[in-house]
Structure formats: structure tokens, C-alpha cells
Amino acid sequence: MNSTHTIRGKRLTRSFYERPTLEVAEEIIGKYIVFDKNGHRKSAKITEVEAYIGQDDPACHAARGMTKRNAIMFGRGGFAYVYLIYGMYHCLNFVTESKGFPAAILLRSAEPIEGFDFCQGSDKKMLSGPGKFCRVFQINLTHNSLDLTNGHLYLQDRGAETTIVKTPRIGISSGKGHLWRICDAQSQFLSQPLKSRRS
């Protein structure tokens, strides 16, 4: 039942990324990530991200200055920052803000849209976590520093409307006070379920 029809959408340009990170993070929910690899297209709707903002954010990789690994974060917005974590998983980030201000948005979870087999019925968890997303999308260190505005990995606006919820970030030991994990409040495709509200 998979369609090979290409869904149209507007590619997000440099001006989308080169803004305050929290603004970008809130607007990025509901956007679509597209990866064209060898003529095969995968796409997914973004449901959950985290913001890592500047050298005053202790959880941000740039907190202790520029290194070879995090150098891309110090450049212009609109590039991919990919790193290896725990020796076995990759995490994909979107660099934000202008040159000189290091910040990025971690893609934590998404809803599969195009280019997947759904025979297992476990699609809700297929992309639910930063490591799982990269494994399925085959994102690795070779994709670090790719230009999202001019390449085969990019974001699209397909006009989806969303309601967002903010929570503390996951898996960090410092910087827990900020509500910089941003989720689609209605989505079933999150890395962790939101706390249900009690009456």
C-alpha cells in the first residue's frame, strides 16, 4: 500500500534556521524531514525536539568552547550536526542562529510518512528516539555538516498545524531546569509519553 507519489512541500531556507533557537524549535514541530538516498526517499513528520543553546547551557556540546567535533555549531544556521553517542548511536541536530553563536536542535522523535514498510505494525516506535531515528534513516558521521538548504537532507513545510508542550530535556545531568524539550502535544509518536493531566 505504499505510495511512490512524492509529497510536495516547501523546503525551509536559511532564514528559518538563523533565528533564536527556541523560536525555531517551536516551529519545527510538525515540519517534515526528507532524506533522498540513491533515488529512495524517506520522510517523517517531526514530533519531538530539544534545544541546546549557547555556551551558557551546560548541557550544550559547545559549553566548553569550540572543538573539532562541535565546530559546525559555531557556524551559520541550516547545517546538520551529527555526532556519535555511547559508541553505537548517532544523533542528528539542526544548527540554528547566526555564525558565532553555537546552538542546535536535536531531533528526538518523528512519525514515519514515506519510504517505510509498515507490515510490522510497530510504526509508532520506529523513529521514537534520536538513536533509533538515525539508525532507520541511516544517518551517520558522513552527514555531519551537510547543508540542509542545498542537498538531499532537508526540512519541508507541508502546512501541518500543531499544539506544542514543553518539558525538561531527557538524558542530561545538568541544565535540567530549562523546559527545552518540545513536543507535539497530540502526537502518539514521541520518545516518551507525556504525563497525563489529572482532574
Added chain:
DNA sequence: TGAATGATGCGCT
């Protein structure tokens, strides 16, 4: 339903 744990490699002190 939740806590503990092992796998695994790189960057940094």
C-alpha cells in the same frame, strides 16, 4: 510499570 544494566567508541580532563 519501573529500575538497573550492559554494549560500545570517541572526546576531553
Added chain:
DNA sequence: GCGCATCATTCAT
């Protein structure tokens, strides 16, 4: 050496 922006599995309650 140690500590990670993780995940799947095992064990306890």
C-alpha cells in the same frame, strides 16, 4: 580513564 543529548534487555515490585 571517565563520562556521555541511547537503547534493548533483564530483573524487581
